[in-house]
Amino acid sequence: MEFSDFELEVMHCFWGAEHQSAPQVHKSICSKRDISYSAVKTIIDRLEKKGALMRAAQEGRTIYYAAAVERGKVRLPMIKQFINKVFLGKxxxxxxxxxxxxxxxxxxxxxxxxxxxxxxxxxxxx
Amino acid sequence: MEFSDFELEVMHCFWGAEHQSAPQVHKSICSKRDISYSAVKTIIDRLEKKGALMRAAQEGRTIYYAAAVERGKVRLPMIKQFINKVFLGKxxxxxxxxxxxxxxxxxxxxxxxxxxxxxxxxxxxx
DNA sequence: CACTCATCTCTACACTTGTAGATATAGTAT
DNA sequence: ATACTATATCTACAAGTGTAGAGATGAGTG
CATH class of the missing domain: 1.10.287 (Helix Hairpins)
Structure with a gap:
């Protein structure tokens, strides 16, 4: 499973907390950089579609998502790939x-x- | 200056040799994976346009390019970025x-x- | 019940990236 | 001089990515 920069940024929000709603993630990322709710929600949707996030709970209309893949499991191939790409495997x-x-x-x-x-x-x- | 995966793959050919023609780079990459000459040349053109490659010599119609940026100079920001992205800066x-x-x-x-x-x-x- | 607010859903669009084909053109060999 | 070949140039396109707006819809409030 591959992650774009933005997707990874969003995933970190879930690896750092049990479960989060889209508005919560939005607020969290907004505290670092200006971004629309829609943009964040689109990424969450894409992550859910590819199985990196799952719906963990619902409260009213609000959906709480949780990471469906472990941080370590994701990091490993990224490190490998980075080393191959930038250091020719060394x-x-x-x-x-x-x-x-x-x-x-x-x-x-x-x-x-x-x-x-x-x-x-x-x-x-x- | 940012590099895509393919761009980086091509840059490595130039960091590993003084100067190279597009057909040489093509052959070199072809020995690892199947790719058209056009694809490789397009990347070389993009790299030249953004100043990562320069024309070093010409022989008949054949242009020899050389890296215009050092490997180390490129690696450094990539490492930083990778650490930020994947390890939250740690x-x-x-x-x-x-x-x-x-x-x-x-x-x-x-x-x-x-x-x-x-x-x-x-x-x-x- | 009607309204408003928060949230979700859907659609869209420009930019980058990986990829390749068609075509032009300059050397090279006959 | 002619034809062939290697190389360059130009154009194109699908997929992925970052981004946002418009509209639907449900939940709580007066």
């Missing part, structure tokens, strides 16, 4: 960039070090 | 994923460890 290049250039706190760094240590061990043991 | 999440899940050789791991060590030092010293 994920190390991206890793290097992230560790060198992106903001990292001391905690972040220590956590990442731990991951590497464990991977190294797994390499040796396996 | 690059650590992506870093964790890469170090945990993606293929890494022992050399890769050691290199990444070195980067982290230096960053940690920079944090303490700075």
């Amino acid at each position: 994920s190390q290049s991206l890793a290097v960039h992230l560790l060198e250039e992106e903001d990292l706190s001391l905690d972040d760094i220590q956590y990442l070090e731990k991951i590497l240590k464990e991977r190294k061990k797994a390499l040796k043991d396996g | 690059s650590q999440s992506l870093a964790v994923h890469l170090l945990e899940e993606e293929d890494l050789s022992l050399d890769d791991i050691q290199y990444l460890e070195k980067i982290l060590k230096e960053r940690k030092k920079a944090l303490k010293d700075g």
